[in-house]
Amino acid sequence: QDQAMAYGIGGSRYSENKRAVEDKYIGPLIKTIMTRCIHCTRCVRYMTEIAGVEELGLISRGEDAEITTYLEKGIMSEMSANVVDLCPVGALTHRPWAHNARPWELKKTESIDVMDAVGSNIRVDTRGAEVMRILPRNNDAVNEEWISDKTRHVVDGLKTQRLDQPYIRQDGRLVPASWDEALGIVAEKLKAAAPNRIGAIAGGLAGAEEMFALGELMASLGVASIDCRAPHEALRPAAGRASYLFNTTIEGIDAADAILIIGANPRTEAPVLNSRIRRRWRQGGLEVALVGVDQPLTYGVTYIGAGAQSLADIASGAHPFAKVLADAKRPMVIVGAGAYRRPDGAAIMALAAQIAEMARAGSDADAAIFNVLHTDAARVAGLDLGLVPGDNGLDTAAMIAAAGAGKLDLLYLMGVDDIDTGALGDTFVVYQGTHGDRGAHRADVILPGAAYTEKSATYVNTEGRSQFALRAVFPPGDAKEDWTILRALSQRVGKTLAYDTLAQLRARMYKAAPQLARLDHAEATPGAAEAEALAALRSRGGEADQRPFAVAIEDFYLSNAIARASAVMAELSALRVAAERGRSQSAAE
Structure with a gap:
């Protein structure tokens, strides 16, 4: 080596042809x-x-x-x-991340994804006050090492259409205001209105802390009309926690030998969970059946029907898949929002519970069978905290109807963008949220809050696993963490909440819902607890409508305010629409 260095040629020309390949287009990501x-x-x-x-x-x-x-x-x-x-x-x-930053420039923060209810573990990489990228963290019990494209590339939606200061409506237009002005107006409206003419709804991206604070504030005012559910959702904490959890657990899919999917599309509602089902299906020994909208999944499916009549056929044993469930050792019944988010949702849940009870007869003694697949990251925590109407209170659908009929004086929307805001009539609307989306457009007062990367919050996934999301950056401009907004508002109305710090709030919240304190813990629901929940669901009963089940998520890429603010998600949505149009034309030909 010394001789080569001293006397050798310092450089040489590569005389052979070099292999070069043209770069391919395989999508915008x-x-x-x-x-x-x-x-x-x-x-x-x-x-x-x-x-x-x-x-x-x-x-x-x-x-x-x-x-x-x-x-x-x-x-x-x-x-x-x-x-x-x-x-x-x-x-x-x-592609969206290319040439934006060097990895060693970035601060890395562990967090939780809120784009669906799976609770995928993620790492948020930031530079200064800006979120640069999101990567997966390994958690074998939840998402393994995978995340969805929406989870990974919704980042640009955190930077656009943000609410960074309070607004109040004057002469039909929203104008910037100070926190003092905005909170003063909301406080006066709350104090002037009768408790039965006030309503509050929590949205699908809210953390447990702000939902707990909202519930305590409304309770202190005597307000019974509060809800964390979408319109017509037939989910009730009174039926037991097993009535609204994914009781088998996500890991439990690996042992399933028969799955009945009711009113759900796991591919778009929970892509990571869907990949678990596919893996189990590829191993063999798994039969999957679907009742609902016939959409392409990534594994073999027996399509049974579109609505409640198909469920009745299975429950009565008339359909052949009833025997498949009865003979299975580890059957699963997965109920999606397309089935329980409708006026007859209680009747649909009763049929699903009846099928689960039938499947239990031949299954392993303590196997959990009944599973609810949520679409919103906030739903389970809201139900755990009892954020549902009290005595004589109105649920979400009833609050919207009451507002349209002039029976509500004030409606408090905390991150709610997926309701019909045009049906709220002249009701005074307060919107606490992060983006200039549908809720903000209708609001009379806007209180800017923090996105999931901008606050420390607790999220509970569809299987009941409580997980911490840590703050990666601060909210933009004058925006505040959501629980602090509610704490300041409570002081204005003379009902000061009994905590000044996040630690104090969590201590009080854990007393109200001890299960939230068991971090990163989820286990299959014991058979006895599930049996009680199934009996409670069956007791509600009712007459099921014969209308077909609908899809819970119309567009996977535009399902919430953050995603709708993302240019990358808009491009993916346009590609999806074009591809579906092309398939439809090909089928027609």
Whole structure:
């Protein structure tokens, strides 16, 4: 080496042809630098085996081999961007993230995803006051090492259309105001209104802390009309916690041998959970059936029907799948929002409970069978905290109707953007939230809050697992953490809440709902507890409507205010619509 260094040639020209591959377009999320590719086919295996979308493959042989979608179209999968984490050489990188920052410049914060109710563990990377990217954290009991594309690339939605100062409506227009002005107006309205003419609704992205504070504030004012549920959701804490949890647990899917899906599309409502079902299906010995909208899933499904009559056939034993459930050792019944989020939701839940009881007859003695698949990250925590109407109180649907009929003087919306705000009539609306979305457009007073990356909060996933999300950055401008807004408002109305710090709030919250203190803990519901919940659900009964079940999420990429503010999500939504239109035209031809 010394001789080569002293007397050798310092440089040489590479005389052979170098291999170069043209970069491919495979969608707006994945940037390709295909000359780096070593043809390990990790990405191909992931798309085929995990995501269940066989749109990426290897063509040609030898030095001409290339990874491609062949027609160079965007990959239509809700979990496609995970291939970037798998690529060992950087041939696949994040297109929206490219050239924005260096990894060593970033501060890394552990957090929890709120784009669905699975509670995927994530890492939020920030530079200064800006969220730069979101990556998965491994948790084998929840999301393993995967996250959905929406979870990963909704980041730009945290930076646009943000509410960064209070607003009040004057002469029909929203104008900037100080916190003192805005809180003063809301306090005066609350003090002037009778308790039975006030309503409060918590949205799907709220943390447990602010929901607890909202519940305590309304209780101190004597307000019984408070709800954390979407309109017509047939979920009741009084029926027991097992009546609204994913009782089998997410890990429990790995042992299932029969699954009945009712009114749900796991592929769009919980993509990571859907990948678990696919993995179990690929192993063999699993039969899956669907009642509801016939949509493409990533595993073999027996389609039974569209509505309640199909459930009645299974419950009575008339349908062949009833025997499949009865003979299974580890059956699962998964009920989605498309089934329980309707006026006859109680009757649908009663039928689902009857089917679960039938399936229990041949199952393992203590196996949990009944599972509710939520779509909103806040729902389970809200139900655990009892954020439902009190005596003579109105639920969400009734509050909207009462507001439209002039029977409510004030409606407090905490992060609520997915109701019909045009039906609220002349009711005074207070909106506490993060984005200039539907709720803010209708509001008379806007109180700017913090997004999930901007506060320390507790979220409880669909299986009842309580998890902490840590603050990565501070809210923009004059926006505040949500519980502090409610604490300040309580002081203005003369009903000061009994805590000054987040630690004090949590101590009080844990006394009200001890299960929230058991962090990162979820276990299959014991058979006896589930049996009690099923009996309570059956007792409600009622007449089921024969209308087909609807989809709970119309557009996976635009399902909440943060996603609707994201340009990347808008592009993905447009691609999805174009692809569906193309499939429809092909089918027609």
